[in-house]
Amino acid sequence: xxxxFMYSMFVFGTVLIIKGVFNxxxxxxxxxxxxxxxxxxxHSVGYIIGKFGKIALGVLMLKYGYQxxxxxxxxxx
Numbered sequence: 001x002x003x004x005f006m007y008s009m010f011v012f013g014t015v016l017i018i019k020g021v022f023n024x025x026x027x028x029x030x031x032x033x034x035x036x037x038x039x040x041x042x043h044s045v046g047y048i049i050g051k052f053g054k055i056a057l058g059v060l061m062l063k064y065g066y067q068x069x070x071x072x073x074x075x076x077x
Contacts, residue, residue, distance in 0.1 A: 006068045013061030020054030 003072070006065050006072070009061050009065030009068065013058045013065060016054050016058030016061065018058075020051055020058060
């Protein structure tokens with residue numbers, strides 16, 4: 001059961017990193033023409049945080065999956 005969890009962490013972590021990187025470039029901030037300046041600024045900040053959040057979550061998932069792999073490998077030795 002641990003192997004399925006470990007592989008799913010690797011796969012989902014890799015997918016999140018790839019989606020985060022490819023959605024990051026070209027870097028364009030989408031704004032709403034009908035909204036105020038404060039709304040557009042808040043939307044831009046949330047957009048940036050979301051992009052970095054996907055990449056960070058993917059890296060953490062890969063790290064956790066690799067740690068699980070190492071623990072399983074140590075138990076078999």
